[in-house]
Amino acid sequence: MADYKLLNGRNEDGENYQNVLKKSEKISIPFDPDNRHYQEYLAWVAEGNTPEPADEE
Amino acid sequence: MTTRTLDMANVIASDVTIAGDKTLSGDITFSGDVVPSSPLSHRNVIINGGMQVAQRGTSSTDVGSAGGYFTVDRFRIDTGNSAGRCTMSQDSDSPNGFANSIKLDCTTADTSIAAGEYFMLQQRIEGQNLQSFAKGTSDAKTFSVSFYVKGNASATYVCELFDIDNTRQVSKSFNVTTSWTRVELTFPADTTGAFGDDNAASLYLIIWLHAGATYTGGTLSTTWTSATSANRAVGISSFFDSTNRTFFITGVQLELGDNATPFENRTLQDELLRCQRYFYMVGGDAGGDPEGASGNQRNYIVGRTSNSNAMYCAPPSAVPMRSTPTVGNFSGSFNINCINKDGATNLNTQPTIDTYNYGKPGNTVGNMYLSGGSGLTDGRVCCARINAAITFDSEL
Numbered sequence: 436m437a438d439y440k441l442l443n444g445r446n447e448d449g450e451n452y453q454n455v456l457k458k459s460e461k462i463s464i465p466f467d468p469d470n471r472h473y474q475e476y477l478a479w480v481a482e483g484n485t486p487e488p489a490d491e492e
Numbered sequence: 493m494t495t496r497t498l499d500m501a502n503v504i505a506s507d508v509t510i511a512g513d514k515t516l517s518g519d520i521t522f523s524g525d526v527v528p529s530s531p532l533s534h535r536n537v538i539i540n541g542g543m544q545v546a547q548r549g550t551s552s553t554d555v556g557s558a559g560g561y562f563t564v565d566r567f568r569i570d571t572g573n574s575a576g577r578c579t580m581s582q583d584s585d586s587p588n589g590f591a592n593s594i595k596l597d598c599t600t601a602d603t604s605i606a607a608g609e610y611f612m613l614q615q616r617i618e619g620q621n622l623q624s625f626a627k628g629t630s631d632a633k634t635f636s637v638s639f640y641v642k643g644n645a646s647a648t649y650v651c652e653l654f655d656i657d658n659t660r661q662v663s664k665s666f667n668v669t670t671s672w673t674r675v676e677l678t679f680p681a682d683t684t685g686a687f688g689d690d691n692a693a694s695l696y697l698i699i700w701l702h703a704g705a706t707y708t709g710g711t712l713s714t715t716w717t718s719a720t721s722a723n724r725a726v727g728i729s730s731f732f733d734s735t736n737r738t739f740f741i742t743g744v745q746l747e748l749g750d751n752a753t754p755f756e757n758r759t760l761q762d763e764l765l766r767c768q769r770y771f772y773m774v775g776g777d778a779g780g781d782p783e784g785a786s787g788n789q790r791n792y793i794v795g796r797t798s799n800s801n802a803m804y805c806a807p808p809s810a811v812p813m814r815s816t817p818t819v820g821n822f823s824g825s826f827n828i829n830c831i832n833k834d835g836a837t838n839l840n841t842q843p844t845i846d847t848y849n850y851g852k853p854g855n856t857v858g859n860m861y862l863s864g865g866s867g868l869t870d871g872r873v874c875c876a877r878i879n880a881a882i883t884f885d886s887e888l
Contacts, residue, residue, distance in 0.1 A: 444844025444861040447796065447804045454819075454844040462820040462885075467847045469691060469815035471888060 439476060439486035455486055530749035536756040537621050538697065539766045540566045541639075541744035543582055543592040547771060548883075551581040553599070556611060556732075561887055564594050565767035566615055568887070574609040574702060576602035576732030586742050587640045587672035589755075593742035596701070602732040607709075611702035611731060613741070616888035618814070619657065619687040619694030624748055627655070628686030635679040637697065638752035642740040643668040647729040649739075650700040650712070651677055654719065657694045658685030661719045663712050665727050668739065676752040682716035691814050693888040697746055700724070701731035701739060768810045770887045773822075775878035792875040793860075795830075802863035803830045803839065805876045807884065809856045816850040817884035819843050819860065826882070830865050832874035837865035839876065850886075858884070 442454040442463060454463045455476055464472040480486070545565040552562035556577040559570040563580050576598065583595035594613070602609070626632045637651055652663040660682065666675040687694040700707070703725040710722030717723075731737050743755040775791040795805030821827075828839045841864035849859050862876055 442842055442844050444846060445798065445802075445804075446846045446848060446859055446861070447798075452844070452846055456842050460820065461824065461842070462818045463842055463844055464818050465816040465845050465847050465850075467816035467850065469851070470818060470886065472818045472885075 437484060437487050439479065439484075441486050441489040443489045453489065530747065530753075531624075533756070535747040535753060536745045536758075537617055538566075538615055538744045538746050539770075540564065540763050541742075541755065542590055542757065542763070543567075543586075543594050543742050544760050544763050545767045546582040547767065547773060551579060553579045555580045555596075556600070561771070561885075564592075565763075565771060566887075567594060568614050568616065569612070570614055570698075571611045572608060573606060573704075574602050574611055574732060576600055576611060576702060576730075578731070583740065585642070585740055587642075587674075589757075590640070590742050593640075593642075593740045596731065596739045598732055598735050598737040600732075601735050601737075602702070602730070603734075605702070605704045605730060607704040607706045609702065609704040610700070610707055610725075613699040613701065615697045615744070616656075616693040617695045617697065617746075618691050618888065620689050620691060622687045622694055623689055625681075625687070627682050628658070628684060630683060632681035632683045633748045634681045634750050636747050636749055636752045637664075637677045637679065637745070638674060638755070639744040640672050640674050640742050641666070641668045642672045643670065644736050644738040645670060647731070647737075647739075648727060649731075650698075650725045650728050651675075652696075652698040652700060652724055653679055654696040654698055654724075655682070655685055655687070655694065655716075656696060657688050659719045660685050660716050661713060661724060662716045663700075663724055663726075664714060665712065672740075674743070678750055678752070680715055684716065697744070699741065700728050703728060703730075765811050769812070769814050771817075771883065771885050772809055773881045773883045774807055775881040791878045792831075793878065795862075795874055795876055797830065797832065797834075797868040797870055797872045797874050798861070798863075799870050800868045801837075801865045802861065803865075803868070803874055803876060805860050805862060807858045807860055807882070809858070809884065812853070812855050813850060813884065814886040814888070816845060816847040817858070817886040819845050820883040820885060821880060822883065823880040827879040828862055828882075829877040829879065830862065830868060830874050831877050832868075832872050834868050834872065834874075836877075837867055839863060839865045843882075 577600035586593045647668045707725040712726035713723035793805040839862035846859040
């Protein structure tokens with residue numbers, strides 16, 4: 436089972452965005468290319484892995 | 493005794509260059525400007541080199557299975573393939589003039605060292621903080637590294653500067669004894685490969701403590717060169733050779749120039765603010781318990797309700813963070829209430845954080861979305877009550 440799961444968020448302008456949850460560490464990772472956890476996530480995806488989809492709201 | 497006074501104005505008629513090192517035993521007063529070749533202040537590009545700040549906690553056990561930040565801020569453990577484990581702590585054992593050090597205490601030895609094993613302490617430095625070294629130009633400057641070390645017995649380890657932008661490196665070995673010793677290492681200038689002028693890591697200062705043949709099988713690279721793994725940590729002892737093994741370090745300084753200067757002491761506040769560009773937490777016990785066990789150290793973050801089950805809140809940071817932070821917690825789950833005139837509801841689902849506010853000069857407020865509640869009225873002012881610490885991490 437994937438260690439990553441997408442999370443849905445919403446900002447105050449009503450715009451939707453996503454983070455990714457790293458389940459083993461219970462951390463919410465923003466999609467910021469300068470964030471080291473996001474860089475690790477991208478490397479994991481580049482290996483052919485796919486995160487779990489976000490829960491339906 | 494006859495005192496003789498030298499009238500310099502009459503003796504020296506023009507500019508004078510003094511070759512070689514000289515030592516003057518008395519005080520000197522200059523009536524003109526003193527113009528040093530390297531900065532008098534902000535010399536040290538290492539953050540928290542005196543090991544004063546440990547926001548994540550002062551001790552962490554079983555360190556060695558994975559890399560990361562465990563205790564003292566900004567000092568990272570990187571490890572691979574070794575069965576060796578240690579306790580990492582902020583310790584009061586330190587040389588005179590310091591109050592803290594990092595202590596590594598081996599708890600599981602690894603005497604069968606496979607080729608690909610490594611264990612190191614490192615600090616990663618943003619490129620925009622390294623521009624004064626003029627690396628990659630004809631005016632490139634030398635690097636001086638200094639620190640204090642001590643161990644349970646004699647050992648030899650390696651200090652490496654690794655240019656992550658250009659995959660270049662240079663290494664020097666140093667010795668540890670049972671007494672605190674100051675190590676001063678000068679690394680040459682490098683006219684090849686500039687550091688990026690941005691918020692990404694450009695240079696790793698690495699202390700190699702354990703390595704297999706992949707990293708020790710060649711000849712130690714003591715001049716800047718394209719990185720060859722086998723030349724990075726040649727000749728080191730293994731920190732994991734015995735559970736008796738300890739390693740202490742403090743006073744880490746990296747500065748421009750040929751000579752290491754005395755450690756640049758900064759106040760706790762100065763160092764804390766520098767560290768909080770990379771990591772801070774909201775909530776927790778002021779006494780150092782991130783769980784807030786005393787129950788009276790809750791923190792509040794203002795926000796606005798969203799629909800009947802969620803809220804936006806604006807976590808403040810003392811300084812602009814390096815990048816949009818990762819949000820985590822210490823207790824294994826989030827423990828947050830939304831409180832306003834509607835009452836209180838739990839918002840304990842995994843929060844999300846928006847990238848929108850980060851990366852803007854001067855911004856010290858984020859935008860976090862908390863959900864999972866009920867009974868709220870949309871659009872009302874509210875507070876997120878943080879019952880157990882939330883962490884914000886934008887480390888390199």
